[in-house]
Amino acid sequence: MTASAPATEGTATTPGAALTAREVTKVFAAGSGSPVTAVDRVSLSVAAGGTVALVGPSGSGKSTLLHLLGAIERADGGSITVADTEITAADRAALTRYRAGIGFVFQRFHLLPALTARDNVIAPVLPYRKRSNALGRAGELLAAVGLEGREHRLPSQLSGGQQQRVAIARALVNRPALLLADEPTGNLDSATGKEIIDLLLRLNAEHGMTLILATHDREIAARCDRVVSMRDGGIVDDRRNSAVPERP
Numbered sequence: 001m002t003a004s005a006p007a008t009e010g011t012a013t014t015p016g017a018a019l020t021a022r023e024v025t026k027v028f029a030a031g032s033g034s035p036v037t038a039v040d041r042v043s044l045s046v047a048a049g050g051t052v053a054l055v056g057p058s059g060s061g062k063s064t065l066l067h068l069l070g071a072i073e074r075a076d077g078g079s080i081t082v083a084d085t086e087i088t089a090a091d092r093a094a095l096t097r098y099r100a101g102i103g104f105v106f107q108r109f110h111l112l113p114a115l116t117a118r119d120n121v122i123a124p125v126l127p128y129r130k131r132s133n134a135l136g137r138a139g140e141l142l143a144a145v146g147l148e149g150r151e152h153r154l155p156s157q158l159s160g161g162q163q164q165r166v167a168i169a170r171a172l173v174n175r176p177a178l179l180l181a182d183e184p185t186g187n188l189d190s191a192t193g194k195e196i197i198d199l200l201l202r203l204n205a206e207h208g209m210t211l212i213l214a215t216h217d218r219e220i221a222a223r224c225d226r227v228v229s230m231r232d233g234g235i236v237d238d239r240r241n242s243a244v245p246e247r248p
């Protein structure tokens, strides 16, 4: 008989990752028009376990920067180092390992509609772990995000806020050192959005993963340690939130 996993196994994460971006640039070809510099020589250092809000008008480059940090897109210039991995120099195998160690939460949840909440949560680990081994962990994660008893529901049988909770549980399944969230409350009413931010900040406080989120909501930004403002692909302001206590 194998020893049962500790009660916190499902929600535990690796310690938060520190992150450094130097002069990072991303240019998109725009059909027949001129190329768009979505991220323009951005430099940013984030302490391990920190919470950072990226704010700025639509089109200012927030999502693209998150995609670069998450290695969803490749930078055209500059360097990004997260923990010990310089992702801008990493080969395919190292990038696959890197992506497996971070979590990404999207505005539109991106759940697989034919899978239950539980199966959505374990989908990222199925190539590496036996389904039966992952199920207990999925249950713990769903309980941690307040969805106990709803493990067998399909996304269509859940509210928007509940679907985002499933997406957060899925993002946590690999115990991420870094959690990136792109407008995680953008599709939710403000009360539900507040619950989701409460949840993300609680998970950050309990497990210490670094959290970087893009938001248009100033109240949400004000709850993060730091607010980084973007415009036209660059950082135009970067300030600590004095209302949020400094971490030891």
Ligand SMILES: Nc1ncnc2c1ncn2[C@@H]1O[C@H](COP(=O)(O)OP(=O)(O)OP(=O)(O)O)[C@@H](O)[C@H]1O
Binding pocket: 028, 029, 030, 036, 037, 038, 056, 057, 058, 059, 060, 061, 062, 063, 064, 065, 214
């Ligand atoms: N795949 C792409 N191809 C071409 N242009 C793109 C692509 N992705 C983003 N862009 C352009 O890059 C710029 C930055 O877009 P991005 O989505 O990063 O901004 P954003 O600040 O996240 O905006 P929003 O708040 O509306 O989500 C915009 O001009 C956008 O049109």
